[in-house]
Amino acid sequence: MSELFIQVVIEGLLWGAIYALVAVGLSLIWGVMGILNLAHGDFLMLGMFGAYWLAILLGIDPLIGLLIVTPAMFILGLGIYKSLITRIVKAPRLTALLATFGLGIFLRNLAHFLWRADYRMLGDTLVGDRVITVSILGGTNFISVPKLLAAGGSLAATALLYWFIKRTKTGRALQATAMNRQSAALMGIDTERMYMLAYSLGIACVGVAGTLLTNFFIIFPEVGIMFVLFALVAVTIGGFGSIHGALIGGLIIGLIESVGGFVGIPALKQALVFAVFVIVVVLRPRGLFGWAD
Amino acid sequence: MPKEPLLEVNNIEVRYNEIPAIFDASFKIEAGQIVALVGSNGAGKTTILRTISGLLHNTKGEIKFLGSKIDGQLPHHIAALGISHVPEGRGLFGKLTVVENLLLGAYTRKSELEITETLEEVFQLFPILKERTSQKAETMSGGEQQMLAVARGLMPRPKLLMLDEPSLGLMPTMVDKVMDVIKIISKRGTTILLVEQAVRDALELADKAYVLQNGRTVLEGTGKELLNSGLVKKAYLGI
């Protein structure tokens, strides 16, 4: 029992770290510009397809592909910001919501059109499907290496982003812009550029997560939907705008999903995540660490 | 040839959603001066400062800084030219610390060494800030926040410092302290545009002053002249 339970917790934490990176990007975009990027999961899907096609067509392993997909997604984020998001920043909230929702549908349809609805999976990757055995509390547990790598990479990316925001001059300007855009402009900060940067960094985050996922997860046009929903719940739990809140929210979601599936009926594990979402919204609408005023 | 003013505001009109708040305002600031802009609530003082910083745009007239037109430029460009605006309500970054707020004030500057120097100067003017470097701005008292806002406004070493009611909500001894600091800053060579409710204090300090009424500059003179003018006495000093 305990051996199995530890296995379930490991599984939950690994997934949680990946959810967290998706949530961190979502939270950053919300925190800086007040836009809920409902297309976030579909950018994740694009990142996955990007890594997939690099591997299939050019034989570039996702581990190397990471170095291509991440900047490519950053640049895609720039383009989408310039062409769409900048126009809706000042629009009423509902308009902005519909615009990112519509963008998500567009990206999914595009993926259906280009690559059909098939489920795809990468074989033959560098990490393969290796498993390591660890002994915890006297029991034997198994950790999937590609999943561990995805979780570790996600945590590293989150830590890097956190460092950037908290410790660099540009990061400080991002925070200032998030807190008071006009006041930030008076400091000489080009707030439009900060918005663009926040959006692109948020998209780059799902580029990282998406690429690492292709090492072990199925790829299909609708794959992002579940991720964006979980990320939304994670961000709500952690508090909109907070990076470490999104991280903790993501880990909590991973654990709920995994442990819930273990003790309850597996089919209901996602419902359980949303039940927690409802409870948090009722009890603490600002989330655990929210700093949005 | 007369000396070119540092800032020149010529017959500007500013609107909020088509409705003018400033109808016709003009004034000049010479380098090195303290210029006061006084007027009752709603006269348009804040609107004028926000227009100079580029947060609002004038629909008529022009604004010149160092001889070149700046109206229509973006706020961060104007800030980079050397205009520092300490806004009404302070505009501090509440979740950031005192020192982070100050460093953001120096955002347009490159040299770390010079920034550290200015930081030390600012700490000399406001010793309380030095003791509170890692306190979050939002947890400071109102008076401390006001000092932080002025200090942050000094961090870019501006050519022109615009202060929107720096004494608002301060007790009288603190108002004196703020006025003293303004005097010191001015002596060190910074030109100052001061918007104040404490009309007497402001006029006593000012080299030059303008009275704003219902969006129009209606009176100008030296601080002394305005202190003795009938209009100012009646409308603002209650004499």
Ligand SMILES: Nc1ncnc2c1ncn2[C@@H]1O[C@H](COP(=O)(O)OP(=O)(O)OP(=O)(O)O)[C@@H](O)[C@H]1O
């Ligand atoms: N955002 C806004 N939208 C519409 N009207 C505004 C706005 N801000 C200010 N006004 C109007 O513009 C006029 C001038 O306001 P402003 O804030 O510039 O006055 P002020 O001289 O700074 O007053 P106070 O001494 O109270 O700060 C007022 O009639 C005000 O109601």
Ligand SMILES: [Mg+2]
């Ligand atoms: Mg005002």
